[in-house]
Amino acid sequence: MKLPDEFLSEEDLDLKNLSEEELYRYWDLWLHQAQASNDLDKDEYSHGVFAL
Amino acid sequence: MNAYLELTEEFNSGKVRAIVSSGQAVVLHRLAVMSKDGDWIIREEGETTAHILSVLASHGARYRFGAPLDCRWLKEGWSSHFEFFRDGLRIRTDFVSRPPRINREALDRLWKTHESQPVPFVGLRDLAELKKTNREKDYPVIGELARLMGKLEERLLYSRSARDLIALAAQYPGEIGPLKRQRPLLAVLSRGEDAVEKALDEERRELMHRNEERLQKYIKAAEHWKAHWPALDAQTAGLGLLKAHETLVKAAENDLPAQVEKTA
Numbered sequence: 503m504k505l506p507d508e509f510l511s512e513e514d515l516d517l518k519n520l521s522e523e524e525l526y527r528y529w530d531l532w533l534h535q536a537q538a539s540n541d542l543d544k545d546e547y548s549h550g551v552f553a554l
Numbered sequence: 555m556n557a558y559l560e561l562t563e564e565f566n567s568g569k570v571r572a573i574v575s576s577g578q579a580v581v582l583h584r585l586a587v588m589s590k591d592g593d594w595i596i597r598e599e600g601e602t603t604a605h606i607l608s609v610l611a612s613h614g615a616r617y618r619f620g621a622p623l624d625c626r627w628l629k630e631g632w633s634s635h636f637e638f639f640r641d642g643l644r645i646r647t648d649f650v651s652r653p654p655r656i657n658r659e660a661l662d663r664l665w666k667t668h669e670s671q672p673v674p675f676v677g678l679r680d681l682a683e684l685k686k687t688n689r690e691k692d693y694p695v696i697g698e699l700a701r702l703m704g705k706l707e708e709r710l711l712y713s714r715s716a717r718d719l720i721a722l723a724a725q726y727p728g729e730i731g732p733l734k735r736q737r738p739l740l741a742v743l744s745r746g747e748d749a750v751e752k753a754l755d756e757e758r759r760e761l762m763h764r765n766e767e768r769l770q771k772y773i774k775a776a777e778h779w780k781a782h783w784p785a786l787d788a789q790t791a792g793l794g795l796l797k798a799h800e801t802l803v804k805a806a807e808n809d810l811p812a813q814v815e816k817t818a
Contacts, residue, residue, distance in 0.1 A: 504717060506715070506717065506718075507697070507714075507715040507716070507717055507718065509693075509694035509695070509697035509698045509714065509715075510585060510586050510694055510695070510697075510698050517581070517584040517585065517586065517587070518584040520584075525581075525584070526555055526556050526559075528587065529556050529581055529587055530556055530557070532587040533556075533557070533587075533590060533643055534642060534643065536590045537590075537642065537643060537644060539590075540644050543590075547618075547635065547648070549575075549576050549591075549593050549633070549648055549650075549684075549687070550620060550633030550634075550635060550648050550650065551631065551632060551633050551768075551769055551772035551773070551776075552619055552620050552621075552633060552635065552772070552773075552776065
């Protein structure tokens with residue numbers, strides 16, 4: 503039996519099992535933890551047509 | 555609620571002006587949290603840009619390097635970028651009115667679909683198109699978006715899995731032919747998994763290069779703007795956002811061509 507292709511991890515895809523409140527809490531927690539890399543990506547753009 | 559959703563509510567006070575896009579739309583589809591920035595597709599009209607600027611000004615936002623939030627540039631595909639800080643978070647807000655790879659018909663449909671939703675966010679198919687960027691990390695997201703798509707045609711057009719595609723072709727052989735023109739890779743499905751995986755890799759690289767070529771035109775057109783930006787940034791540093799916007803618009807009229815050359 504072949505394993506299905508995996509693109510994202512199980513933890514990522516488990517967002518669908520969270521209640522709305524849990525999702526918002528997890529989302530906020532992730533955003534706060536991600537602030538640690540602000541210095542590294544201060545000149546980056548996630549989307550758009552500009553680059554520094 | 556979440557900072558980006560609260561902002562969306564403010565942008566859409568009284569009417570839907572902004573649709574959540576890209577990374578935060580991926581969260582709203584319950585796939586993954588992968589992005590720190592907020593992206594919105596906005597209505598291409600003066601009332602919308604004025605309202606959004608007013609909301610951003612109330613949060614003490616400042617411009618990042620980008621086009622002014624003005625329809626003259628937005629309608630040519632330029633993007634506008636802002637940043638502010640709130641409750642320990644760096645909030646970045648990016649705006650376009652003409653997102654790449656979404657044609658006029660799809661854009662009209664997008665607005666019709668979302669004109670009365672409380673928290674509008676881009677649907678699966680349009681989001682998959684937006685994710686066809688020059689970044690490797692966006693392609694697994696397309697793969698998972700495709701698995702959520704209900705329509706067979708859409709799964710065939712967007713799937714990033716050789717196994718899923720071959721299984722769909724075996725189950726619905728008559729559906730492949732008509733779609734080959736839209737997605738040439740589908741012509742390879744009968745050649746087996748290795749061939750399809752190779753074709754998927756080639757397709758991804760081609761899409762990445764295509765987006766790079768698109769961006770290069772804007773980067774070239776923005777050369778003067780980029781050279782002047784440090785001085786403009788310093789000049790507008792102490793001003794509120796609305797005054798800064800006026801200054802940047804005047805400068806952009808000279809230094810940032812609205813229309814981008816069609817060829818590099």
